[in-house]
Amino acid sequence: MATLARAARAGAALCGLSAALLAAAPAHAYDAGDWLLRVGATQVRPKSDTGKALDGAVGLHANNSVRPSFTVTYMATRNIGIELLGAVPFQHDVRGSGAVGGNIVDTKQLPPTLSLQWHFLPDSRIQPYVGVGLNYTHFFDTKGRGALSSNDVKLTDSWGVAGQIGVDYQLSDRWLLNADVRYIDIDSRVRLNGDTIGRAHIDPWVFTVAVGYRF
Structure with a gap:
């Protein structure tokens, strides 16, 4: 009887250990063909010295902007994902320094x-x-303010390379938390009444936190 009791206790302990290991096991890994939808908030933080205009007489400084964002990722393999980033339009105020100041x-x-x-x-x-x-960055609804309020101001669209590092933390087989940071090469020509007067080298760091779901 003692032997049976010890065996029963050992079996119970083994079952408990197995349950604990199962609870601690990693969530299901991504598979080829999975779709990941993440929704969160993104901050675009342009570099402090955004550019120059009027032959260097005016410095340009764009402010930060935070907006809701989303990403859609297709896992081509367990290791390779193809991701598209989208967001509500970001808005930036550009301040001048030097010959023309203010917003x-x-x-x-x-x-x-x-x-x-x-x-x-x-x-x-x-x-x-x-x-x-x-x-690809599309600028729109661009308006002159302050000293440029009566002028037609445009920023041309930009194509550039983007680098990214990020991490997913799997809450379950389907739900996850995400954080990532990107550096994006964004350069735009500044046009005043149809004439190019300078370039804006925005080149922002882009920070995102999000909640995701795997389909």
Whole structure:
């Protein structure tokens, strides 16, 4: 009887250990053909010295902007993802320094970015990745303010390379938390009444936090 009791206790302990290991096991890894939808908030943070205009007489400085955003990712393999970034239009105030100061331009922009990602720990609950891709930034609703309020101001659209690092934390087989940071090459010509007067080298860091779902 004692032997049977010890065996029963050992069996119960083994069952408990198995249950604990199962609870601690990583969530289901991404598979080829999975779709990931993430929804969150993104901050675009242009570099402090955005550019020059009027032969260097005016410095340009664009402010930060935060907007709701989303990404859609298709997992071509367990390691390779193809991601599209979209967002509500960002709005930036551009301040001048030097010959013309104060808020001189308001503009909105959409920066859709298509990236190829490498997920290098596909079996982990914490799944880091890196990506590289192509960004297209469309500027619109650009208006002169302050000293330029009576002028026609335009910012031309931009094509550039984007780099990315990020991480997914799997809450379950379907739900996840995400954070990533990108650096995007965004350069635009500044036009005043049809004439090019300078270039804006916006080149922002782009920070995102999001909640995601795997289909």
